[in-house]
Amino acid sequence: MRRERREAGQPVTQEPFGGFGSRSVRRARLVVGLTFVFSLLACWYAVGLTQRLSPGGWTPPSADSVRAEAVLASEFRAGPPQLILLATAPDDSVDAPQASAAGRDLTRRLAADGRIAWVNSYWQHPLPSLRTKDADSALVLVRLRGDEQAVREAAGDIIDRFTGARGPLRVSASGAAAVLDETERLSDEGMRYAEFVAVPLVLLILLWVLGSVTAALLPVVVGVIAVAATTAFLRLLDTTTEVSLFALNITTALGFGLAVDFSLLLVSRYREELAAGCGPERALRRTLLGAGRTVAFSAVIIAASLCALLLFPLPLLRSLAYGGATVVCASAVGALTVLPALLVLLGDRLDRWDVFARLRRPERAVSAGAWFRLARAVMRRPALVSVGALALLVLLAAPVTQVRLGMYDDRILPASSPVAETSQRLRAEFGSQWVDAASVVLPREPGAMSGSGSVAEAVADPALDAYARRLAQVPGVRRVDARTGTYRDGRRTAPPNASSGRFAGAGGTWLSVIPDGDDPLSPQGSRLAAALRAVPAPGPALVGGPGARLADTEHVLAGRLPAVVGVTVLVTFVLLLAFTRSVLIPVKALVLNALGLAATSGILVAVFQQGHLAPLLGDVTAGGITDVVVPSLMFCVTFGLSMDYEVFLLSRIVDEHRRGSDTETAVAVGLQRTGGLFTSAALVFATVMAALALSSLVLLKLIGVGLALAVLLDCTVIRALLVPAVMRLAGRANWWLPRLGRRKHRPAPSPTPVPAAPMEAP
Template sequence: MPLAPLVRRLVPAHRAVLAVTALVAIAAGLLGSGLEKHLSYGGYTSDSFASVRAERLLAERFGAGSPNLILVVRADTDLAGPAAATAGRTLVARVTRTPGVVSVQSPWTTGDPALRADDSRTGLVLVRLGGDEDTVHHTAQHLVPRLTGRQGPLHVEATGAARVNQEVERRSAEDLTRAELLAAPLTLLILLIAFGSLTTAALPVLVGVVSVTGTLAVLRLLTGFTPVSVFAMNLTTALGFGLAVDYSLFVVTRYREELARGRDITEAIVVSLRTAGRTVAFSALTVMLSLAALLVFPLYFLRSLAYAGIAVVALSAVATVLVMPPLLALAGRRIDRFDPFARLRRRTGGGLWRRLALGVMRRPVAVGAAASVVLIALAIPFTQAKFGLMDDRVLPRDSPAQLAADTVRREFADAGTSPVVITVSGLAPSREAADLTDYARRLSRLAHTERVDTAVGSFAAGRRVGPPREGFRTGADAWLSLRSTAAPDSPAAERQVRAVRALAAPGTVLVGGDAATLADTKDVLADRLPWAVLIIASSMLVLLFLFSGSVVIPVKQLVLNLLSLTASFGAMVFVFQEGRLKWLVGDFVHTGRLELTVPLLMFCVAFGLAMDYSVFLLARIREEYAATADNTRAVAFGMERSGRLITAAALIVATVLGAMATSELAVLKLLGVGLALAVLVDATIVRGLLVPAAMRLLGHRNWWAPRPLRALHARLGLKDE
């Protein structure tokens, strides 16, 4: 249904519509309650990874695999003492009997010296929990509380991926509540300062609240069809609230303009939705398509955020179009009530932004070059980016799981908790022992290999150094454990994995372990990244052409949007990888690495938000250019009409997303700070300086298109009027 007829139906029945909206919001809130119980943990790997298939084969055929639950056990005196040994074996027996436990290794049952610290009082129990990530999570929820704490003469702490996910679940829910309590009043304050009127400030916030409750319901429904990452709740509620407030703000501002022109209430609402409302719908489409680029990656962490983000952005736009007209009808001409600055604004308008635009356009080359140099300089640190996978260090320093993991790293460097595991299938029956021996010898000679354990013995530097290991062979299948001197997230470990995969083997080989998972993740992201970029670039070019009728403006906006991301990408390395200026965002554990998927997520979200503001500014510029054919005047008019509005909108989104910086989880801090910085840079340096400079330099060429495309735009182009 076209917007104008829809609005004319909503306005007369505005009280009934608002009553229905309230009921729907309450129902959505009830549906979304307890959402965190249905969210998934992990999603950073794919079943297509060779490393994942190797781990699955280890669990199914050998009851082995890399531990995902690690118990750090401390004895009062000595682990080998009678009391501690008895308690330890009892503990191991309890773990082994628990449904879902695949394997258990301990200093009392294996005799492995690597599981005992030098002080003889501290040891490790390595537990492999079976099933998918959600099954592992639920098993750990049942198991960990019964095992940790005081256990007779032992004190037990837990860490590992399963335990870390428990901590992430609890802290992300706490973070969400804290961020919402911080963002909502700050948003209202920004609106009050920017627009003076309490009514003007309150209406967008009300739509934002409706959007958040709807977001929780959308996420709950999505969990019935696809796994949804636990981080989706934090990111998408912030995104939904911020965009709903922004979209509503654009409509409210246009409504005030139309009232000032003498229109009656109904007509002012209709015109506002026909102009700003259509721009909102188009803007939401650009953000949704930018998020859709995440769907090309086979990691459900990214895919679930794409599904959730697309649904939430659509919900924000729909909430604006359906809820704002009844709210405006209810407010009527009281929209400026309690606004002491209304008369002053009517006299001065957006004079500051107009003067800024005219000043920039008098020296477009100097201003544009200076701004570009600054942004490119801010991006330089990203050239030194190093990447890894999320681990316990995403948690704060005082987290029990993080403290226990620090103990493992400090006191059990040789524990082999993250070995390179190699499965070999299809061994020749007559040559099993000889082939395995030859293969293990060659593996042990690879750089950074400390030892290779196999069913035919342990090998180091090409020589047998230990007896055969039990449970390492069944039928024509076998597995090998390669202990590496390289950290799993280091370039040396990645090179070692690639060397293992390139080595001739006696059967079909799959290589697993943390280092192999990191290599597989890098490979698949690098392979799919060009497709994601193609989706974003092509969709933005097409949409901006349909919106503007120009082939120049879409290309220019793509370049400017990329520049708006530079500061946030540089800050990722400067603050979160290198740990500088940490005090600005709160303390966190910096590892010297960035979580591999976060830059991709930030790129898609931030690019969509930058395009969002491009559309709103371009809409006002195009409106004036169509009326006057004066490019300079059109740019000044667009800045005058939308400068303050875009700044307030950007501050709101930056506040809502930046509230995630209060999170105790480093990955949410990174997302919040990076996205907030990208939005602020885009609204100030890019929209305030680079856009008017570029528009002035190109002049009337901004609006050029070949004749066939002009004809196409005449038939298919999107128009506000």
């Protein structure tokens, strides 16, 4: 093996990949059999994973807003209701005897459910704020026990049991728990629909690209193995920490995309070596020595960039980091072990059943290939192409300057959803006080109270009164309700009433702040929460509510973002430096990747915040905001896939240059060898993602459209145009490396000249 490597001109550092492949070749049946058993066990272990995962994880667990809600629930049996039941009497008033009896019965049944912490209904406490002015509808507010998983399960069951016709009342559901339950249902429905549409299209693309039914199934096999391993790992991880449901959906798509990428690269290189005159075993070893090294480097770069998300203390992003890194490693290991073993077992049957054989064009020489000619054309006018492509990317990125960060609420649901309809009625008929109110909690400090521990001993009435007046003076506050009365514009407008006792407890006191607007999960809500926290309080104060949750999430993301970006850039630069033995090429890759991400973000803002393309996608604006967590989600997946395509292209360019070709020839040959590969891989991934746009859930539409556009933009404007143009402008500087880190490379002779490009773009 060492002598063969010297004869092939391969560097000694590539030995692990060749040895890895040799072991797979010698034990092909054993490798395939063990992998099959492992996949079955992993699938069995992961059964029921979806029901165990959390639909939340968007807010740091240690945030003040989370602590405020916990204190409200434990000390005051208060806090925002997680489930709001709207009871309507279509033919009468909710105060009519029959409707009133049905309302009391509904309240009694709910209060008897052990999963419910408290119930506050109009028929239990006949407050005017719990009934419409025309008395045709009333509210039942429900707070559930347990964590997010328990709340979601209980809410789904309660909605099924208590909504619909109940005698003279018609009951429908809204609230955060109802939105989560409906989101999960629509998410599962959208994913199944997307799979039904995408799978046949993906198989057709793979059949066309790989040229046979057998070869087309290989990426699917590697993808299934990677996804099975990842779901089993997430199931194990769920026993120790919170794992987000969205992380499962995203890592599944990422694993399938990477499986296609790695498999296309290896199968294409294997066929190339066979065409150069190598026997099957030697062709496989040379494939793993060259393309195997590329796959390994690509996997390490993607996994490292995903692991940077661990710096964010959000369960959603951390579980995405765990699952993403796992699926990347599983895809790479499957491609480097199982795929070679399958190639050995298939032998000459790899190319059987080419259903598109009659439609294929005759093979052409490398120098006559479409990608080769495109690269030459770009490099004849590199400055013009660079300016034009950069202008296009800047134009697409321009809407980013108008981004409005917030959090999605019930408006991500389709208008036809019963939960969305109920939520709209709540806003129109009851205002925002039960959904959008902020909570200011003044908990008792340990040792600060003596005697009976009454609220009066904890916070004197004059101090609480002055604090409530100051809160009522904050711009954007409509009303403040406290134990001492109701306040507007810095004045007390009403004394305490019968319901004011709910603001008192042995653990301190709290105040309800009703905002002017009806969108607390927007930038205005975040600014209002910051203003409330800036008001001097008579003791330690915790501010909760939707706006406070948004402010806490924004604060964490903004504070950690520089570290995440810095770690990602540094690790990627070092790995690309080791891979290419060049300083400029990694810098170029990072800059172009950033431009692609900016352009994709601009498109998403234009479509999903500003409402462009509404005739095509429907109303997808979701309140005219961009969710504050979505950019991080898009960054991790898009950055990884884009760098994956970059490594594929650079591997062939660098190899060709080390064989003695000049920069222009190396770039043209590298693009010809890999252009069809990463374009086909991007087309497969874009097809899977674009199918999500058929979902009725705005979040799935955004993720699907965003990722599809990102990979298509990357493989066309950036890889096909900007990379050749920039490398042509840089010339010899592409290969500059300080002498301290330089190492001599023996030029690796190219294989026997190949008369045709085996992977021409379809």
